[in-house]
Amino acid sequence: MSKQSRAPIFENLYNRSKRKVISFHTPGHKNGRGIDPKFRDLPAKTLFHFDVTVFPEVDSLHDPVSSIKRAQILMAEAYGVQHSFFLVNGSTVGNQAMLMSACSPGDSIIVSRNAHKSILAGIILAGLWPIWIQPKVDQNLDILFDPTPEQIEQAIIQFPEAKAVFVTSPTYNGVTADLLKISEIVHRYGKVLLVDEAHGPHLKFHEDLPISAVEAGADLCVQSTHKILSALSQGSVLHFNSELLDINRVKKVISMLQTTSPNYLTLASIDMARRQAVLHGEKIFERVIKMAEEGRKKINNTKHFFSFTRKEIQARGYDLDVSKLTVNVTKSGFSGKEVDAILAKEYNIQVDAADLFNLIAIMGVGSEKSDVDALTDALADIDEKYHGQAKNWILQIPSLSTEMVMMPREVFLSKKTKRVPLTKAAGHISAQTLTPYPPGIPVLIPGERITKEICNYLLNLSEKELRVSGQETDTLRTVKVVC
Ligand SMILES: Cc1ncc(COP(=O)(O)O)c(C=O)c1O
Structure with a gap:
């Protein structure tokens, strides 16, 4: 076979699809299972007809007047915000757009050091002075916590020139900040609150999930609709709900950063994900929460793995989206990466992320009980078969430099x-x-x-x-x- 007859990406994904890997990673639809049947069951040939370009019949993302405009209005109504912008380059572009529209070159912004890497890119694009807040290390759970409301207020008092405060909530581990308190503080000082809620598009749809940024009063908030709800990858939303910011500036910035050839399949999937979340979200997340909590209990019955609970997180002043399972592996003698590799190779399970200490298993609208059973059975098996000496690793960060000499x-x-x-x-x-x-x-x-x-x-x-x-x-x- 000549080299040029190969298509490595296609072949890899095609072969992988046959293995029916059990997904604990994003996107939330889990190999299509969670996508609304009206959409999922369309033949591929019909789906390719969704892949079009901009003309009046299908509307324009950059200047919507018909179907995209109506879909964005429905989204804004669903989340109770003034306006929602659809994004086709994930929350990455949303984070950059938030910084560029809320601040002007030379402004400073208060931001936690453990923000996603799109934030540093946004700081560079927007020409901002970052005022970093050091995250807190929890050496019992081996995770980092975002700044507390007190740390944020302290930073505002110390740097009154800051224009905005940027918060990540939930974190990758599903830990949410006290956004009500943070919103009150930030607005009391006349600053703008920007929230990276990439991992929280579902929070609004079940009362047993933590409060979402849009409910807590964020001026701008970005959500990855693809991560837990059923949009296709890259499908995200930026919500505008502000008396302090100019919506036309936000619109211009988003338009500057996004492609002129948006993928209409992705746009349709955002629309359908909103419809599904509003119509069935409560029932879906009732089920997901129950499965996750049962899974957590089983994990906590093993000898060498544990998954922290909502109560443990609340005791630390934060809240937890329990649909995320962070599995601490340090007592097993393995690193998180090693357990990740064992799960993938021997149990056909793929988690979203792993480091030295933890695995992160993400559930979504497409998760099923059989997935959670497979994960907990696999962990119980590894717990019995493989464990070695507990590792004495310690999660440490140095005290980070806060002296910014140049932008x-x-x-x-x-x-x-x-x-x-x-x-x-x-x-x-x-x-x-x-x-x-x-x-x-x-x-x-x-x-x-x-x-x-x-x-x-x-x-x-x-x-x-x-x-x-x-x-x-x-x-x-x-x-x-x-x-
Ligand atoms: C906290 C956080 N913010 C933003 C992003 C970027 O989101 P997206 O992948 O939708 O661009 C991620 C991606 O994992 C993330 O974890």
Whole structure:
């Protein structure tokens, strides 16, 4: 077979589809199961007719006047907001649009350091000064917690020039912040509240789920409709609900950032996901919550795995979307990545993410009890068969530098950089983002002063030959700085 007769991506996905992998990852429709039957059962040949371009009959995402406009109005009504914008490049583009529309170049914004990487991209695109808040490490659960309302108020008092506050809620682990309190504080000081609710498009649809950002009073909030509800990948929504911001600016920014050839299948799937959530969401999430809680109990009956409960999270001042199962593996003698690989290879189960300490299993509208049984049976099996010595890993982050000397955008555009040995990097200005996993948050950001503590932390990682995202060279002996 000639090389050019191969289609590696198609072949890989086609072969994988035959294995009927049990999905604990996004998208939430779980191999199509959760998609509204009216949509799911269309023959593929009909679906390809949905793949069109912009003309009056199908409306324009950039200037909607008919079906897209009506679908966006229905979405806004479903979430109780002033306006909803459909996004076809995920919450990634939504996060960037929020920063670019709420702030102007040179403004500062208060943001937790464990924000998704689209936030740093948004900070660079918008030309902002980030005011980082250090997340809290919980060494019993081996996860990071977003800033508390008190930390946010402290930051606003210390940096009154900040234009906006950016919060991620829920986090990847399903932990939600006290958004009611945060919204009250942020608005009391006349600031704008932006919320990355990528993992929370479903919160609104069941009373046993934490309060959603739109209900708590966010000015702008982005949701990945594809992550837990039934939209196709990349289908997301940006909700506008603000007396402080100009909706026309938001509209312009979104239009600047999105493709002129949106995928109408994705748009239709966002529309159908909203319809399904409003008509059947309560029943669907009643079932998902019950399955997740039963699964959590079974996991907590194993000897070496545990999954924290809503009560444990509430005791820490936060809330939990229980449909997310974070499985701590540290007592098993394996890393989360190793258990992830065993689940995939031996049990045909794919989780969404894994690090040294935890696995994250995401449930969605398409999840079934048989999936949860398969996961809990597999974990019980691994628990019996494989366990070794408990690992004494400790989730640690250094105290992060908060001195921003240059704007990340300035550094990004500057050609005046050089590499210096890590041993001599303290005092220099970073020209690089370095993100060790775990904890998965950047310990260096372009434009900030490098501290001795951060150098030592990175040197320690480099001795263990742990790879750090963004390191650019094979070994982490040097770091790029501003000349
Ligand atoms: C917290 C958070 N925000 C934003 C995103 C980006 O969302 P999307 O994949 O829809 O672009 C992710 C992706 O995983 C995320 O975890």
